[in-house]
Every structure is written in structure tokens, then in C-alpha cells.
Amino acid sequence: MTPLDTDIAHLLAGSMVLVSFLLLYQDRMFALLNIFAVHAWVLAFSVAWQAHLQQAPHLFITALIALVFKGVFIPVALHRIVVRLGIHRSIESVVSVGPTMLFGMALVALSIVVMLPVTEAAGAFVREDLAFALSIVLLGLLMMVTRRNAVGQVIGFMSLENGLVLAATGARGMPLVVEISVAFSVLIAFIIIGIFLFRIRERFDSVDVRALDMSRGESP
Numbered sequence: 001m002t003p004l005d006t007d008i009a010h011l012l013a014g015s016m017v018l019v020s021f022l023l024l025y026q027d028r029m030f031a032l033l034n035i036f037a038v039h040a041w042v043l044a045f046s047v048a049w050q051a052h053l054q055q056a057p058h059l060f061i062t063a064l065i066a067l068v069f070k071g072v073f074i075p076v077a078l079h080r081i082v083v084r085l086g087i088h089r090s091i092e093s094v095v096s097v098g099p100t101m102l103f104g105m106a107l108v109a110l111s112i113v114v115m116l117p118v119t120e121a122a123g124a125f126v127r128e129d130l131a132f133a134l135s136i137v138l139l140g141l142l143m144m145v146t147r148r149n150a151v152g153q154v155i156g157f158m159s160l161e162n163g164l165v166l167a168a169t170g171a172r173g174m175p176l177v178v179e180i181s182v183a184f185s186v187l188i189a190f191i192i193i194g195i196f197l198f199r200i201r202e203r204f205d206s207v208d209v210r211a212l213d214m215s216r217g218e219s220p
Contacts (some may be wrong), residue, residue: 012046040070136163168216
């Protein structure tokens with residue numbers, strides 16, 4: 001593995017962290033969905049590059065799954081759900097963008113401080129990729145916490161899962177059967193989430209999760 005190979009792998013993983021910040025920054029629904037598609041495309045390129053470096057052909061299947069399902073199918077499906085439900089195109093946040101971005105940077109710093117000492121026995125290449133992956137996971141969690149809109153929380157969950165896939169491939173991959181089962185689990189979860197969104201919209205005429213809190217204790 002040449003230094004250029006390592007630099008490209010780190011560039012792709014670091015790009016995923018940057019796109020995660022763009023997800024946190026967005027307050028428009030369609031822009032959020034489009035950037036999530038970019039997040040999935042960068043993941044697919046990163047996994048494909050890892051497949052090349054590790055000489056692991058099965059990782060190309062993982063990259064293809066990420067590209068097709070997360071980069072195309074899920075964003076298109078969410079676009080249609082948003083249009084069909086007439087969901088408000090702006091996304092409300094619990095905290096304003098400025099503090100959220102600052103907290104996100106703190107989480108990235110925390111990921112580096114925690115992950116590098118813990119993985120000291122591993123190679124530098126694996127350690128840095130795992131630090132990037134943990135940053136993406138924590139930024140996905142932050143997005144789920146700070147978004148009032150259920151669609152925004154779904155995107156946060158999906159971006160978090162992208163970080164887990166990056167961690168698994170950076171740590172010398174997963175067995176192919178596990179990758180396929182994870183992909184189908186995500187697809188099933190997305191279908192359930194879609195049904196959940198329709199039910200929320202039908203019941204409360206909104207997908208703002210505050211409607212659930214206000215209705216707590218009411219009889220159906």
C-alpha cells in the first residue's frame with residue numbers, strides 16, 4: 001500500500017465527515033435528501049477503494065448496495081413521501097445551526113481523542129479510519145437529537161449507519177452474508193419508517209415529533 005493509496009482512503013473518509021456537517025447545516029427538506037444521497041455516494045466510493053486496497057472483491061458488493069439503495073432508492077423514495085404527505089419543506093431544530101455545528105466539531109475532536117489511544121495496537125491506517133467512522137456515527141446521533149422533524153431524524157439514523165459500514169470496512173471488512181443481512185435490515189427499517197411517517201401525518205397532520213409529546217396519554 002503506497003502513501004497515495006492511504007491518502008485517497010483518508011480523503012474519502014474525511015469527505016464523509018464533511019458531508020455529515022453539511023447534513024447538520026441544512027434546514028431545507030429536499031436539500032437534506034440530496035446531501036444524504038451524496039453521503040451515500042461517498043460511502044460507496046470509500047468502500048470500493050477499501051475493496052481495491054484489501055483485495056476483497058466482496059466489498060464491491062457492499063459498495064454497490066450503498067450506491068443503489070442509499071444513494072438512489074432511499075432518497076428518491078423519501079422525496080416522493082415528502083411530496084405525497086405535503087410535509088413542510090423547512091426543518092425545525094431543537095438548537096440553532098451555530099451551536100449545533102460547534103457541538104459537532106467537539107464530537108469530532110472527542111472521536112479522535114478517544115479512538116486513537118484505544119486502537120493503538122492497530123495500524124495507523126485502521127486507527128484513522130475508525131476515528132473518522134466514529135465521528136460520522138456521533139454526528140448522525142447529534143442530528144437525530146437536534147431535529148424535530150421525523151424525516152430529519154430518519155436521515156440522521158441512515159447517516160449513522162453509514163458510519164458503521166465505514167468502520168466495518170476500514171477494520172478489514174465484514175463477511176459478505178453479514179453485509180447483505182445489514183442491507184436488508186436497513187431496507188426493512190426504511191419501509192417501517194415510511195409507514196410510520198404516513199401514520200404520524202394521518203393522525204397529527206404533521207411529522208413534527210412534538211405532536212407525539214403533546215398527545216401523550218390521549219386515547220386513540
